[in-house]
Amino acid sequence: VTIDDVRAAAGRLAGYAVRTPLLESSALNARAGGRVLIKPETLQRVGAFKFRGAYNRLVQLAPEQRRAGVVAFSSGNHAQGVALAARLLDMPATIVMPADAPAVKAEATRGYGADIRFYDRAREDREAIAAEIATARGAVIVPAFDDEHIIAGQGTVGLELVEDAAAMGLQLDLVAYPVGGGGLVAGGATAIKALSPATEVWGVEPALFDDTRRSLEAGERLGVAPGSRSLCDALESPAPGRITFPIIQQTVAGVAVVTDAEVAEAMRYAFAALKLVVEPGGSVALAALLSGKLEAKGRTIALVLSGGNVDPDLFARAIRGEL
């Protein structure tokens, strides 16, 4: 994946994806002791960056592939991205989703016209289910992150960050991304390192899902412990991708890890100080900053808030300090 791939994706997305703004809060700047730019992908179509990669993948399918449609497995945001991209391109879509996915994500996916096949996380294999559906229908499987077109699409978040910071006369010292399977950070780091080599790119993972951090230390792809769960449903990926991991090895300066309590506090802070609705997985970069795990003092940094699809009851508990 190269900067040219990311630029080509940006061309395909123009007029379809939202060019999300860069926001700034004087309260957050004061607390960080530096300048903090917020990239709210919460305001993206489907409420998360995932639309970018999904659309960039689906729009490149051949006409006969479009007729047979697509299959994806996802706990929610990739599901919505694929469902909306498929609807815009007039293709059928089936999503294989865990039965305990957030209700708001399942409803939205159905709202974009996709069929949902729920599965039991403990007893069924989502990849096998997706492969079976794909074979039966001649449909294309759309991976959540381990795909060059998906990575290039997510990379447009990083491209916009560098361009829009430059338009403000700013050079970014550090950019922090949430990391699940690594598509967002791999694409973003590709764009950022090409355009602004001095910018450090950091990943942030939730506790128990620090597989990318441990894999970077080990120099090989390691998985999470079976049965692990996190408040950050969007970041519960079992291991770094075969394609994303080598990119991350070459481009990412470090990975911070945050606890569920730090994530809940970041959600509360985003509500109170930024007036933004951010889901748990979308809050990890902010959580890392607020808990002192990213070095912001005297620097210009950017945080990607990657999604805002959260059930009202969970959000209510987070802002009341009940999580």
Place this chain on the structure above:
Amino acid sequence: VTIDDVRAAAGRLAGYAVRTPLLESSALNARAGGRVLIKPETLQRVGAFKFRGAYNRLVQLAPEQRRAGVVAFSSGNHAQGVALAARLLDMPATIVMPADAPAVKAEATRGYGADIRFYDRAREDREAIAAEIATARGAVIVPAFDDEHIIAGQGTVGLELVEDAAAMGLQLDLVAYPVGGGGLVAGGATAIKALSPATEVWGVEPALFDDTRRSLEAGERLGVAPGSRSLCDALESPAPGRITFPIIQQTVAGVAVVTDAEVAEAMRYAFAALKLVVEPGGSVALAALLSGKLEAKGRTIALVLSGGNVDPDLFARAIRGEL
């Protein structure tokens, strides 16, 4: 107040106020049957448009006035705007605030360094208290809306709306503003009618506080019934202003009125579909659209979401459907 006053205010605010973006949601467009642009003043400094007018007023005070400082009475957002503007300009500020103002607004006002004098809504006269403090200290009273510099400052919301819509190649058919005392809509309508005379400007008021709607019908300033209360704490103004009302008479096409239930539903919708935290008073224009009280079909309209300062418990109840 003229477009030149609004332009001059915009010059004073450049680099101090946030130029809030224009946001768009395909779900909201589909629901409205038109194109809906959102101006989120929730993302403004202090979480509400009020910073614009307050800064435009305070920055024009003479050096000897700055030393004596300012006094304002406000239930919260104007208080925060005055407090922050005073801090930026190194002036003392005292705010006269009802004892039952939202806690989040009182805390933030104190956080900006202002002194707060709480009063009892039922038994004390806030104007008398403010006048007494002003006399004792030689301080300037900063009105919440009935002041030409305040109106010109709030008018920059309308100026940005027209400029940014034009940059997107759009002409606005209608712009809807929340209305309390009328500073925001009077300033905004002044800018909009000067730059885009065909654009209809609408106000939206909460039930029981439809004093501007009734005053327009009567052709004279009428007040609200004593003791009235609304979910929209930010819009509980007793009557249109002496300066704002004639401007509104000349520029505003109509005023819609929304119920507390419609406001709560708009807060829930902004959370779920727009991923924005909007306070009750900030939600009334969206509430008017969602309840069919603004004509959006086939048109390009803009809604000002004027503030996002809401106590977590109230917000939690709104998004859970408990209001």
